[in-house]
Amino acid sequence: MIALDLDNTLLNSEKKISETNTKALKQLHKQGKAIVLCTGRPINAIWDWLTQLGLMDENDYSVNFNGSLVIHNVDKKPLMSDGMKxxxxxxxxxxxxxxxxxxxxxxxxxxxxxxxxxxxxxxxxxxxxxxxxxxxxxxxxxxxxxxxxxxxxxxxxxxxxxxxxxxxxxxxxxxxxxxxxxxxxKPGIDKGSALDVLLKHFGWTRDNLMTFGDAQNDLEMLASAGVGVAMANGTAEAKRTANRETDLDNNHDGVADFLTSYFVKEE
CATH class of the missing domain: 3.30.1240.10 (Hypothetical Protein, Haloacid Dehalogenase-like Hydrolase; Chain: A; domain 2)
Structure with missing residues (x-):
């Protein structure tokens, strides 16, 4: 499972996913990797990006509201939601x-x-x-x-x-x-706890998880992943928390560059 923050991570400064990042993620998705967008936004606000990446298969999910909601992309049915009055x-x-x-x-x-x-x-x-x-x-x-x-x-x-x-x-x-x-x-809610719900759904563990993030709201998912990757443009706190770091920033396809290098070496 490859889980990605959006702002200043997968998105460039123009709030777009580059063609290079799109191509890399589509290829890994086609190979059977679960690609999960993790964001503070609701699913309607990321719909165009989900469509761009082709994340509309039966096993595709997103983490929304920084961990309060795990949702099935195709029909928008919650796998988990945890809110406050x-x-x-x-x-x-x-x-x-x-x-x-x-x-x-x-x-x-x-x-x-x-x-x-x-x-x-x-x-x-x-x-x-x-x-x-x-x-x-x-x-x-x-x-x-x-x-x-x-x-x-x-x-x-x-x-x-x-x-x-x-x-x-x-x-x-x-x-x-x-x-x-x-x-x-809500206390106890973060992107890491939401990804734990999704990993359990698939019968996987944190060893099966790679995460990308840049900021304070990404710390839990960076810390919990087998491979936690901080962006080159990320905060010092994010870099201390992660066990890997991209060579390039979000405006120079840092995600795709890391994924290409990592999986080529793995093979």
């Missing part, structure tokens, strides 16, 4: 209101930008194929939610991380997925 976010909302931070809360279909707080940059950054419903926190429906996001200036996020209230660290698994995005997940 609205009340779980009450103190986080109070914290954001007190400091005038933006907040977006995601269920398993779309995004709720909380409009009794300052406007977030999340919708502008992610955009296409995602449903956004601007709503006050008090009027959010009684549903199951995958995560919350504070999307704002990196300097502001630095301050939030440095002064994070202890209550929030107890209530959430908090990860910095991008310089401008701080995510609040």
């Amino acid at each position: 609205r009340d779980h976010f009450a103190y986080l909302h109070e914290f954001c209101a007190a400091h005038q931070y933006p907040l977006d809360i995601l269920d398993f279909n779309g995004v709720y930008p909380i409009n009794d707080l300052p406007l977030s940059g999340y919708e502008k950054r992610l955009g296409g194929n995602m449903h956004f419903l601007h709503i006050p926190f008090a009027k959010m429906p009684d549903a199951s939610y995958s995560k919350a996001v504070i999307c704002t200036d990196p300097g502001v996020l630095d301050q939030i991380v440095a002064n994070m209230p202890e209550q929030l660290t107890k209530e959430f698994h908090i990860v910095r997925s991008q310089p401008m995005i701080l995510e609040f997940l």
